[in-house]
Amino acid sequence: MKFIILALAMLLAISFVAAHNPQFPVSIQHKLVGSWNDGSRGGEVFAQFDITVTNDGQKNIKQIVIGTDATCRLRDSTSIWNVQVIDGPFVDFLILPSYQDINAGASYTFGYIIHGTAQANLFVKSVIYA
Structure with missing residues (x-):
């Protein structure tokens, strides 16, 4: 359990540093489209x-390689579009289509579409320029 907490703390620190990295002049904006309770999935909330x-x-x-962490809990494998997913235990990296x-x-x-709201x-993990 201590290892998991330590790993999550390290990922959070890495994400904070990477999100504020002036090396990559790229911004990422989230827009909530909507959220709902899914009765067919035991009333689970999705957004x-x-x-x-x-x-x-x-x-x-x-x-561009976009990193994420355990907060990216997709509803299922069809619940992300217009990017390619490179994953491990969670969705680890997102890249542009070729x-x-x-x-x-x-x-x-x-x-x-993600679990919760x-x-x-x-x-941004890395950028390759044309």
Whole structure:
């Protein structure tokens, strides 16, 4: 149990540092679309979010790796769209589809449905410029 708490604390610290990393001029905005109780799943609460990734830099982004943590508990494997999921025990990383770039000053939107109503912690891990 101590190991899990320590690991979660480390992930939180990493996400805080990465979210405030000026190395990547990228912003991530969450927008709550809605939430509901799902009677077919024992009254569990779910929420849908739209995520907008904005390239605030002057170079086009060819690929971006967005990290997350245990807060990204998707409803099921079909509950995320417009990104590719690279996962381990949780959803670990999100990347753009291979055909998608984000031009300088432009944005890209994807979405997910998650357990509960709190948004998932998302942070930029790395950026590859075109």
